[in-house]
Amino acid sequence: MQQLEEARLGKLGQSRNYYLLLGVVFGGYLIFGISENMKGPALPRMQDDFRLEEWQLGLLLAFNSIGFLLACSFAGGVIRRIGLRTALLLSFGFMAASGWLIGSAPGFALFAAAFFFLYLWNGLLEIALAVLSAKLFTRNTGFMMNLSHFFYGLSSTAAPLAATALMGWDPGGGALGWRGMYAVLLALCVLPMLPSLLSKFPREEGEPGQERVTWRGFAKDKIAWCVVVMLSCGVTAEMAAGGWLVNFLERAYGWDNARASWMLSSFFFCFMAARLVLGPLTDRFGFVRSVIAFAGFSGLCTCTGVLLGEPGAALLALAGAGIAPVYPTVMAFLARRYPVGTEAAITFTVTTIGILGVAGNFLIGAATDVFGFRAGYFMIGVNAFACAAAGGLLYRWLRREGRVI
Incomplete structure (x- = not known):
C-alpha cells in the first residue's frame, strides 16, 4: 500500500510539475507576444516625437534582429551554465526593467539603446522558451509547438489594442502616451516568474549512443543551412508585417x-487562429510540406493585397493565417531531427536568421524610403514566397535521404 501511495504521489507530482511548466511556456509566449507587437501603434508616434526618417525607422526595427543575434550567440552557453530556470528569470526581470528605460529615454540615441536592451533579453527568452518546449513536448510535437505559439498570437492580437488604449489613458496627470504604455505593459513580464520558481525543469535525454549536435557539425550540414534560409525569410515576413502594417495603412x-490598429489585430487574430486550428495538421501532413503550403499562401495574400490597393487591405490581415505556423513548425522539425543538443540546433538557427533578419528589415525600410510604402510592404510578401521556395528545396533533399519529417 505504501508503494502504491508513493507511486500515486509521484504521478501527482509529475502532473503538477508538467502543468507548472506549461504555465511557464504559455505565459512566456503571452509576454513575448506583448513585448514584440506593442510597438505597432506606437511607431508613428515615436517617429513624430524623434522626427525620424523612414530609413531610421527601419534601422530601429533592425535593432530587434541585432538584439536577437547577440542573445542567440551566447544563449546556448548561458542556458547550459546557469540552467533554463535562471535564464528565464533573468529574461523576464530585465524585460520588465526595459519598459522603464524606454519610457524615460530623452533622446533617440538612448531610446535606441533601451530598445536594443529589450530585444537582447527578448532574444534570450525566445531561445529559452524554444529549448524548454523541445524538451517538454516529446509527443505531438508539431501540435504542441503550435499551441504554445498560439499564446503568442493571442497576446499579439490584444497587444495593439491594449497599446492604443493605454496611450490614450489619462490616469489624472495627462495621457500615458507611448512612453507610459511601454512601462505598464512590460511590467507584466514579472508574472511568469512565479511558475518558473515553483517548477522542476527537465533535463536533456536522448537515445543511447546518439551523437550530440554541435555548432561546428550543424554548420557543415546543408540541410541546416536550408532551414536557416527558409526560417529567416519566414520570420522576416512575420516580424515585418507586425512592425509595418499600421504605419503602411496610415501613410499609404x-x-x-x-x-x-484594428487591422493589425485582425492580422494577429488570423495568426492566432491558424496556430490553434492548423497546428494538428502539421504532424499529419508533415512539417516541411506544411511550411511550403502556409508560407506560399501568406505570400499570395500579401502581394495580392498590395496590388489591389486599399480594397485589398483585408488580405494583408489574412496573410497572418499563412505565416503563423511557419516558426513553430520549423522548431518542431529541429526538435525531431536533432533530439540531442537541441539548444545548439536552435541557437545556431536563430543566430543566423538574426543576421539575415537585420538585412531583411533594413531592405524593407530602404525600399519604402526609395520606392514608397507599397513597394516596401510588397517585399514582405516576397519574403514569404522565398520561405516557401526554400522549403521546396529542403523537401527535395530530405526525400533523397529518405528522412522527410
Missing part, C-alpha cells in the same frame, strides 16, 4: 491609428 491610405 490615410487611415487613422485606431482603424489601422
Whole structure:
C-alpha cells in the first residue's frame, strides 16, 4: 500500500510539475507576444516625437534582429551554465526593467539603446522558451509547438489594442502616451516568474549512443543551412508585417491609428487562429510540406493585397493565417531531427536568421524610403514566397535521404 501511495504521489507530482511548466511556456509566449507587437501603434508616434526618417525607422526595427543575434550567440552557453530556470528569470526581470528605460529615454540615441536592451533579453527568452518546449513536448510535437505559439498570437492580437488604449489613458496627470504604455505593459513580464520558481525543469535525454549536435557539425550540414534560409525569410515576413502594417495603412491610405490598429489585430487574430486550428495538421501532413503550403499562401495574400490597393487591405490581415505556423513548425522539425543538443540546433538557427533578419528589415525600410510604402510592404510578401521556395528545396533533399519529417 505504501508503494502504491508513493507511486500515486509521484504521478501527482509529475502532473503538477508538467502543468507548472506549461504555465511557464504559455505565459512566456503571452509576454513575448506583448513585448514584440506593442510597438505597432506606437511607431508613428515615436517617429513624430524623434522626427525620424523612414530609413531610421527601419534601422530601429533592425535593432530587434541585432538584439536577437547577440542573445542567440551566447544563449546556448548561458542556458547550459546557469540552467533554463535562471535564464528565464533573468529574461523576464530585465524585460520588465526595459519598459522603464524606454519610457524615460530623452533622446533617440538612448531610446535606441533601451530598445536594443529589450530585444537582447527578448532574444534570450525566445531561445529559452524554444529549448524548454523541445524538451517538454516529446509527443505531438508539431501540435504542441503550435499551441504554445498560439499564446503568442493571442497576446499579439490584444497587444495593439491594449497599446492604443493605454496611450490614450489619462490616469489624472495627462495621457500615458507611448512612453507610459511601454512601462505598464512590460511590467507584466514579472508574472511568469512565479511558475518558473515553483517548477522542476527537465533535463536533456536522448537515445543511447546518439551523437550530440554541435555548432561546428550543424554548420557543415546543408540541410541546416536550408532551414536557416527558409526560417529567416519566414520570420522576416512575420516580424515585418507586425512592425509595418499600421504605419503602411496610415501613410499609404490615410487611415487613422485606431482603424489601422484594428487591422493589425485582425492580422494577429488570423495568426492566432491558424496556430490553434492548423497546428494538428502539421504532424499529419508533415512539417516541411506544411511550411511550403502556409508560407506560399501568406505570400499570395500579401502581394495580392498590395496590388489591389486599399480594397485589398483585408488580405494583408489574412496573410497572418499563412505565416503563423511557419516558426513553430520549423522548431518542431529541429526538435525531431536533432533530439540531442537541441539548444545548439536552435541557437545556431536563430543566430543566423538574426543576421539575415537585420538585412531583411533594413531592405524593407530602404525600399519604402526609395520606392514608397507599397513597394516596401510588397517585399514582405516576397519574403514569404522565398520561405516557401526554400522549403521546396529542403523537401527535395530530405526525400533523397529518405528522412522527410
